[in-house]
Amino acid sequence: MRVVVLGAGYAGLTLARRLESRLPATADLVVVDESDDHLVQHELHRVIRRPAVEDAITVPLRDALDRATIRTARVEDLDREARRIHLSDGTLDYDYAALCLGAETAFYDLPGVDEHGIPLKRLGHAHRVRDAVLDACEVDGRAVVGGAGLSGVQVAGEIAALAAERGADLDVTLLERLDTVAPAFPEAFQSAVRDALESAGVAIHTNARVTGATADAVELDDGTVPYDAFVWTGGIRGPDAIGSDRPIVRGDCKLDDHTFAVGDAARVVDADGEAVPASAAAAIREARTVAINVDRLVRWELEGGAADEFPPKLDLFRFDAPGWIASVGDDAVATVGPKVFTGATARTMKATVGAGHLSSIGAISRAVNLVQEELGPS
Template sequence: MDVLVLGGGYAGLLVTRKLERRLPEEASLTLVDDTGTHLVQHELHRAIRQPDYVDDISVPLPELLDRASLHEGRVTGVDRDARTVSLAGGDGLEYDYCVVALGSETAYYGIEGLPEHATPLKTLEHAAGIRREFEAVIDQLGHADPAAETERSGRVVVGGAGLSGVQVAGELAAMARERGVDDDVEILLLEQQATVVPGFPEGFRLATRERLEAQGVTVRTGTTVTAADAVQITTESAAIDYDQFVWTGGIQGSAAMGGDRPQVRGDLRLDERTFALGDAARIVDADGEAVPASASAAVRAAETAARNVVASATADGGFVDVEQWRWESPGWLISVGDDAVAQVGPTVLTGSAATALKSAVGVTYLAEHGSLRRALGVLRKEADDITEI
């Protein structure tokens, strides 16, 4: 029996680790990933301002696997009828059961000029690129014509005020303060909806906006980007000149899935032999509730996915007693530069309490699923940040 897990992110890694312990010994388990590295995605924004975070949030997958084998390769297609997976270069793999956890890609919605002129944040390379671009903006300040100066000499636009956009804007604002250019560079956060972090509880939304503005970020909601070129962003209401453009405005499915995020119900099954979870799918849980695309949801769905794969694989053609997953949010956490916002139940926290809570979550994840050395590295850096608040 051949079991494939596609993708080494939160969902794919955790499902693989659970299957290692539960699949019959005769089953073959393979994790397929294009980089061979597990990236702690919810801390990726930190690498923009602090490149040394890279070593702490990037963990080689072989360090995390026991029984499963790792196959490095980029998945280009999944044929569920033939039960085959196509890889770049023409190779292919067959499966008896497969878990699709390929994550998501940045959505550009067909907006003219957006892919060419805006930098997304999905990889370490993207984080490094955003840092280089921001440093170039700072460098240009020394060459600006004083007679041509407006209120600000440089402008960085972040499109999309979801969790990623807020965290990117916060990091860039903090970086501007550290470089002493916060009076010269505007960090402008755009959002199509009427509020930042739309879809989250009201108290969390309000606190996040307040923290952004306290960090010096200009927030402009109700603004839809319709086009972009090398120097200007067109919106439905006005044109915005910019020096740097970062886009975090939405997600779509992996190219291997045709850009689609197929819907699955609480059993996480695409069909009897194929499962999907994490950002790769749109999950409607057992109570009919839409599940947000988040690391927290991916981690929590992994248990049900693993149970259902094992139940299917060991049913011997008989009745499969699949489990139904119900999403229960433990709360929400978001970084805003050196600050943070946390919601636990009805309580919303900001400042050092929220920052400490977010640090604890990241350290716990690394210690449990990464390595103690990396966890301690993140704890050291986060402790330094808390001390400075």
């Protein structure tokens, strides 16, 4: 019996750690990821201004996992009918699998945006953004961020703070095609985020529809915005291994009887019929439910149930958003229920979230380091 977890982001690592403690000893657990490290993605923007944060937000998988076999490879294709995974270094068959590869940046076939816009999904991207911004600071130029979701908001805030620390007169512009920043979130959160961005000196252009990009300007349907550094956070798509799609799954997160999709790789509709936002909080909570379901199915099959019984009833995921949080340079905005927090309180909450995740995967020293990085400068 082989259980395979594809991807070691928030969903994949949480699921794998839970399965390590739940699965019967006779079950083989394999974790596949193209990196040897787990990345705390929601803190990646910090590397733009504080490269040392990289050490706190990367955790070697060998330190986070005990029982699982770790296979470092790229997932190229998932053949669900044959229950076979095609990897960059061969193939891997499975009895049960969980697709936890996360999402990639969507460029929507906008001419030049893929070529010139730097995404923010990996450490290398953060270093490229930093280099581009530092070059722009040298000429007191302009940085443009496309997309005002949480990632775009945090990137714009970090760029503005880096420029301020360098004493550069850098114009930072945030573009959003809808009529507000953080458009998927509550109005009170949106308003507080806008205030924080404006206080940081970020120019916000909403209702700005990007149509393309050249080497020195972002093209809109009503004009152009010149840039010296261009970051694109304008949307997400599914992983290449499943044709860039983000399939819809219900509350049990099943793609089929033997395959689950967890986290940003899928569009999850929870037990109440509500669309679940793509977020670390959702991915971690989904993984907890899927760990129960996979273990239940494995034990049922190992005990011979598959021969003559209906499969066991599976738990359904129900997402209850605990609140939302975003950093904007050295400021932060957080919501808990209807209440909005900013300043030191929100910064502390932001640090606690990241440190809590690191602690949950056994990276205690990194959790301490992250808190120091988050709360140090002000």
